[in-house]
Amino acid sequence: MRQSTARCAAFAFAVAAFLAAPAARAQQSEIKIGEINSYSTLPAFTEPYRKGWQLAVEEVNAAGGVLGRKIAVLSKDDAGKPADAVTAANELVSSDGVVMLTGTFFSHIGLAVSDYAKQKKVFFLAAEPLTDAITWDKGNAYTFRLRPSNYMQAAMLAEEAAKLPAKRWATIAPNYEYGQSAVAVFKKLLSQKRPDIEWVAEQWPPQGRIDAGAVVQAIAAAKPEAILNVTFGPDLAKLVREGNTRGLFKDRAVVSFLTGEPEYLDPLKDEAPTGWIVTGYPWYAIKTPEHDAFLKAYQDRFKDYPRLGSIVGYSTLKAAAAIIAKAGSTDTDKLIAAAEGISLVTPFGQVVFRKGDHQSTLGAFVGKTAVVDGQGRMVDFVYRDGAAYLPGEAEAAKLRPAD
Template identity: 60%
Template sequence: MTMRRNLMRATAAAALAFTLAPVVHAQDVIKIGEINSYKAQPAFLEPYKKGMELAVDEINASGGVLGKKVQLIIRDDNANPGDAVRAAEELVSREKVDVLTGSFLSHIGLALTDFAKQKKFFFLAGEPLTDKIVWQNGNRYTYRLRPSTYMQVSMMVPEAAALKKKRWALVYPNYEYGQSAVATFKQLLKAAQPDVEFVAEQAPPLGKVDSGSVVQALADAKPDAIFNVLFGADLSKFVREGNTRGLFQGREVVSLLTGEPEYMDPLKDEAPNGWIVTGYPWYGIQTPEHKAFQTAYQAKFNDYPRLGSIVGYSAIKSLAEGMKKAGSTDTEKLVAAFKGLQVPTPFGRITYRPEDNQSTMGGYVGRTKNEGGKGVMVDYRYVDGSKVQPSNDEVKKMRPAD
């Protein structure tokens, strides 16, 4: 009888140890749930993932955050807002992640922004550019790292206005990001140059550009200059067809994102000359913080960084800094800690503005050059994000009260 009781006690103790072990283990790890369009947008998101991995390695090698190791749990959203929300539900309820981050496409970023609001769960949007994430659809639980559409267009409008071109044609992917980029460009350029005319618009579906008809329609309008928002494979098709048909000859082109190596490198010897672009001239940035990042990245991956690498790396570093400041992974404490949070990044120190939860990360503006069969950026300058953000009063008019 005594032996049986001892056996039962031992069995019960073993069972208790088994049930407690995962809990104790989970308490030693901070879980970051990350959702992104890896299959749909690999050019940007494969380097983005590497940037995140480098940041996690550095954080864990230095002792982790709050005495705990950081762990990434990644899900693909299939470039579908519904799938993104389902992934978020699973990460929060089943994986018990402490925070959410990620998203690339703007409509998916908006879906996750709404999820964060409904579930009262912290979400750091890394890449999606639509202004609605921090303005019209903004909420206290959502912060955003990358310079917004408004900010990036604002960086380029002084250059566009200086061209003194009257007739502009517009081409953009027909979804939230493209629509908002063009709306902002029209608004800001008209304010800077009241006599400007917009003589043509082409808005093909994302990933389905009919480059021949788009280029022909733009050429038929006889514009003096073109504002382009196409990226990725759509950009490659547009540039190829435009080169073939002479669309860009004698015309200025202002083009969002085109200077990013993710989109410039695939163009190879078709890379355009003289376009005004936003981008990332990694090969020429000599600041100490960027050189340290580039050296570490190349040592780990035997590859050069892309802009995605910067964004992924800086997103994880931001979360770590926020958790340290909060002293916790509790959502409400993180929300408070991110207000005015300063984070060192490869582009220098950034601040998350209390007014709209948008970071002050900036970007590079310059011109493209086809150099030996490869596109690079020349005559570039870094524009501090804080210099191209609307005032507090303007933000209050656009953003709902938290």
């Protein structure tokens, strides 16, 4: 009786193992991509970003995956802390077996993960961090960046700012890598175009903890004719409301990074500033085949409109899949070789990841803010091709350290 029971148990175990084997094989055959971002710190951007990369993964897998294998994204929250991001990266690489890292939002976090990628020799596709350092003075062979950099967006905005009659300028920016980098490059580029400009005041509120009243009062006291703003998210909302209340923006030109992005403009509703020169994403008025296809797919999938984060997340994972496909492998050196010079189509059109500095040529929309039907909108906008706002590849390569 015991022998019969043992045989039955052995048979049942064998059947279970047989049935489990295909699932195990399927799981092992997945190409794992590690993804890190500040989901709990800045959900206004990162939640649309997550939806964007989820849509891209679904599309890639529905089309057969890459190299005949499905893509699986393993995602971690860095809580807005560089140390947490590096810990997450190490877990993804060492324990989870990802073939590359993607993501990050804040510039100082992107730099931390980029340094980790260099030390551990793992491919890193930075999605959002904008500091120029990530591809130039702290660039490395293992790091590529999707979004247009501070230099690129500053060049676009400086082109418009130089047309203004204003000579006395003030700046407001968060006091960390992104804000410092954005102000420095904008001042440099605008001063080159307009040597007559005078920089009369600076305010450096801590990111996420702006004292808007004090900032507005200090800027007003300097009596600038124009203001550069680099704040975003809740800090931007506080600055706009306090500035409107105290009349800071009345009869003053304002040039502002990122303010035209729906993540930051939409919450202001009818309090949105008018006439600011901004970079952003007017999803409601872009009429191109690439964007039309993305917009329909995104709205069908999520029953919501996209934000700029949606574009970044979608394009990041599409780029990752294209790089693996071109490499024909998940080997890091082959991924790097494939990524250098690769061309792909995004919702904003065709972009290239340059070999010289690993920066993509993704561009940005530049326009003005307005209130339309009680909602902040971008008007009078044009798309600026990122390639037109970068130094030549040979020149950019000189800005990078020797690998």
